[in-house]
Amino acid sequence: MEKTVQLYEGKAKKVYATADENLCVVAYKDDATAFNGLKKGTIVGKGVVNNRMSNLLMRLLEKQGVPTHFVEELSDRETLVKKVKIVPLEVIIRNVSAGSFAKHYGVEEGIVFDEPTIEFSYKNDDLGDPLLNAYHALALKLATKKEIETIKSMAFKVNEVLTAYFKTLGIRLVDFKLEFGRLSDGTIVLADEISPDTCRLWDINTNEKLDKDRFRRDMGGVEDAYKEVFKRLMGE
Ligand code: ADP
Ligand code: UDP
Secondary structure: OOEEEEEEEOOOEEEEEEOOOOEEEEEEOOEEEEOOOOEEEEOOOHHHHHHHHHHHHHHHHHHOOOOEOEEEEOOOOEEEEEOOEEOOEEEEEEEEOOHHHHHHHOOOOOOEEEEEEEEEEEOOHHHOOOEEOHHHHHHOOOOOHHHHHHHHHHHHHHHHHHHHHHHHOOEEEEEEEEEEEEOOOOOEEEEOOOOOOOEEEEEOOOOOEOOOHHHHOOOOOHHHHHHHHHHHHHOO
């Protein structure tokens, strides 16, 4: 399926239409942003890593019963996906304290939780993706009650599957962000990407950060961290 017109250019990906109105092509760029676009840069090779990693994980999730938008990997940077209407919620699951959780609640990073947490933010760049709860999401008509329940249980299932999988690669899944979308018949599927841009991934033995925090925090070794995750995923 060939891409036709560009529908959207985001911070990390472009989305194209195809001849089939229910399918689109996502193309992954090397552009990196942080702090709601305030920090900009390039992570060489990131588009390839994020595309291939997302596809591998989406295939794994499909096998484990989580419906996703994935259809077919077209090339190193491009993938055919089911076109969805994105539910404007960023769904964040955490297993270990880090980032904004550590900051908001005044705790150190690295505290392992007894149970994972879930939180939502309103996917709205102009407002800076503000945090909200399920009642706020209902009040704003971002999703229905049933959709929110579906999204919650799918997100926890994704966490179970990915936590176990990353463990086999010597990686601790600290936290991550998911996006969900509605197919034309209203079915909720997992969409967007799962990558070092959207997950915190720490080496299980050394706690070395293997994700976008190296870019956010100017730690250096950004490309190498993405390459290391990719290498472990591809079993090289
Ligand atoms: P952003 O919009 O946050 O800058 P990206 O650069 O990653 O993010 O752009 C990709 C856009 O495509 C996002 O807005 C994302 O919600 C959207 N998207 C992801 N998967 C699909 C899909 N299957 N169908 C339609 N849109 C999608
Ligand atoms: N995240 C993301 N996109 C966002 C915000 C967060 O992919 O717009 C991911 C981030 O990579 C991390 C998790 O969600 O894995 C939790 O992020 P946090 O709330 O700690 O925010 P941050 O510290 O990134 O501001």
